């Protein structure tokens with residue numbers, strides 16, 4: 696797959712999507728938004744892809760919306776009204792990521808700002824380099840947090856901390872993000888690719904369909920009652936119990952060997 700603003704690289708079940716506008720810390724312009732949406736749609740449709748990594752080229756992860764797309768500073772008047780823009784692109788990207796039945800890992804190599812932070816939050820796991828940082832930069836330009844930050848951030852850190860971060864735009868170091876539960880792990884910058892690669896090799900050999908069901912179950916449970924969540928678990932367990940990976944997992948256990956999961 697060839698794109699203008701992102702790299703799309705498949706290797707042994709792992710798709711790596713690299714945001715590739717390093718001179719702007721990988722700010723999201725219109726082309727990148729549509730390419731990202733298309734890449735996640737392709738990732739869903741391609742049975743050879745078992746896990747996805749999202750990362751940034753250069754020293755940034757993603758600096759959010761491109762504030763100078765073309766020669767004009769970004770304002771709601773200079774392009775599509777923001778509401779329409781969000782509905783047409785960012786909202787669809789985030790929903791596609793949450794609905795994608797495969798694990799998505801953010802390899803946060805540098806600053807994640809505004810919608811760039813939202814993008815990281817929408818991934819299933821976040822591994823940060825020790826030089827990464829996070830900011831809900833929206834407030835600094837008088838905008839509301841978008842691309843799912845108002846939904847995702849309070850669920851990760853609680854309302855008290857989320858409000859503080861959204862109202863101040865304070866830039867967090869990777870270590871602070873770890874302490875708050877925003878990231879799963881902080882690793883030395885030069886070891887980020889290797890550590891993420893080890894993790895994705897595990898996911899490329901995991902029971903992929905069940906991982907999709909787990910994503911579905913957790914997102915559902917966050918919005919529903921315990922009784923509803925129990926019912927959802929029962930439905931999804933029925934489906935998981937019919938996968939060949941479940942049969943393989945049990946057979947491997949009984950035969951005292953490593954399972955060979957195929958993602959089916």
Ligand code: T3D
Pocket residue numbers: 718719720722758759760761762763769777780806808809810811830832833835836838841
């Ligand atoms: O229209 C819509 O899409 C609506 C939706 C909005 C959603 C949003 O994401 S709103 C939030 C938009 N993002 C921001 O407000 C962040 C702006 N950037 C920054 O605050 C800082 O650049 C960072 C905190 C991210 C990093 O700071 P620092 O000191 O490490 O780097 P820098 O020197 O500020 O930036 C390096 C270069 O990247 C610089 O270009 P230059 O001077 O070297 O030619 C800078 O202008 C460029 N850059 C950084 N962020 C953006 C950007 N260019 C365009 N858009 C950016 N968002």
